[in-house]
Amino acid sequence: MDEAPAPSGGAEPSAESDVAAATDERGAGDEDEDEKEKKEAEPVDPLVALRDATPRCDPAAKHCFGLFVHVVVDDEGAPVQSLEWVTAQIAGAQDRFAEAADASFEVVEVEPLAAAHRDIVSRLDRDKLGRPHFSRGVVHVFVVGSLADVDGPGEIRGVHWRDRANTARRWVILSSIAGSLTLTHELGHFFSLPHSRYAGSLMNKQPGGPPFAERRFHAKEAAKMRRAKAAMIGDGTLVPRAAAKPAEPGPAAEP
Ligand SMILES: [Zn+2]
Numbered sequence: 692m693d694e695a696p697a698p699s700g701g702a703e704p705s706a707e708s709d710v711a712a713a714t715d716e717r718g719a720g721d722e723d724e725d726e727k728e729k730k731e732a733e734p735v736d737p738l739v740a741l742r743d744a745t746p747r748c749d750p751a752a753k754h755c756f757g758l759f760v761h762v763v764v765d766d767e768g769a770p771v772q773s774l775e776w777v778t779a780q781i782a783g784a785q786d787r788f789a790e791a792a793d794a795s796f797e798v799v800e801v802e803p804l805a806a807a808h809r810d811i812v813s814r815l816d817r818d819k820l821g822r823p824h825f826s827r828g829v830v831h832v833f834v835v836g837s838l839a840d841v842d843g844p845g846e847i848r849g850v851h852w853r854d855r856a857n858t859a860r861r862w863v864i865l866s867s868i869a870g871s872l873t874l875t876h877e878l879g880h881f882f883s884l885p886h887s888r889y890a891g892s893l894m895n896k897q898p899g900g901p902p903f904a905e906r907r908f909h910a911k912e913a914a915k916m917r918r919a920k921a922a923m924i925g926d927g928t929l930v931p932r933a934a935a936k937p938a939e940p941g942p943a944a945e946p
Contacts, residue, residue: 738762740774741801748795748932749785754920755932757799757829763836764803771809771836771867779871787875787893791913792882792920797932799829809836811864817841817852821862825854828930830881831862832874838866849873851880872903883919884912 741760748755760777762770781796788794808820820833840847848869854860863877876893887894889909891901900906908916923929 737768737770737774738764738801738803741770741777742798744774745778745798746781746785748797749789752785752789752795753793754924755795755797756929757932758796759800759802759824759826759829759831760798760834761802761804761824761831762834763806763809765806768803770803770834772834776867776871777834780865780869780874783872784875784878787872787907788878788916791908792916794916794920796830796878799932804833804835808833810839811835811837811866812839812841814841814855817850817864818854818856820864821852822854822856822860825860825862827927830878830929833862833864834867835864836867838864849877851877870903872906879908879912879916882916882923884908884915887912 741762758781762772762777764770777798781798785795788796802824804820808816811817811820820835821831824831838847838850839845846866846868849863849865851863852861861881863874863881865873865877872893879894884894886896887909888897889895889912891906892909892912893903893906894908894912895906920929924931
């Protein structure tokens with residue numbers, strides 16, 4: 692149900708190569724080592740950074756919605772994915788939703804999840820992951836280490852999941868192997884979209900077509916998402932946040 696697309700097709704090797712790619716990105720660049728050591732000298736709680744250093748809502752969008760991010764951490768408290776990765780997920784959603792749904796997103800809360808939730812294997816795991824944390828008004832996003840395909844072998848990148856005990860309770864689960872538009876795709880489901888066959892759509896899981904990074908929502912999908920947005924605001928599924936203030940101009944000190 693509502694699984695994220697695996698654009699390269701085959702279930703087996705693509706998951707492997709995504710893992711490798713994600714690892715490469717995280718470990719990239721010997722030159723960054725000095726920089727990293729400097730940062731470690733004054734430690735910033737990585738979970739606080741996920742809330743405070745990720746992009747704020749696009750002020751041009753009419754509605755700003757909160758994302759409540761739950762991220763699996765290891766025994767030392769390190770999250771399964773980086774600030775850069777979370778930032779890319781949010782930036783992708785902001786870009787596509789501003790145009791399609793006149794909506795934007797920002798992280799409002801971040802909470803750690805115990806390492807026991809690292810690997811989400813079964814449908815029951817997906818239910819139990821979100822059930823204790825669910826609330827209305829925001830989108831709950833769970834970032835885990837791995838997410839198994841419950842319909843076959845292999846791993847998937849993300850899913851929009853409805854609690855089987857109460858399908859009004861729903862949330863997004865992202866695997867650490869997710870590409871930067873996986874959150875956007877899953878939010879498309881949250882905003883009522885099924886998979887589609889529109890060329891170039893983020894919701895099209897058919898093989899072929901343009902690279903995923905270039906995809907957007909189709910105009911008909913955009914119209915459907917705007918209707919869903921109004922319905923979700925109407926019934927309290929989502930509560931728009933106060934409009935973001937425009938960025939403060941820099942110090943007015945002219946020489
Ligand atoms: Zn999907």
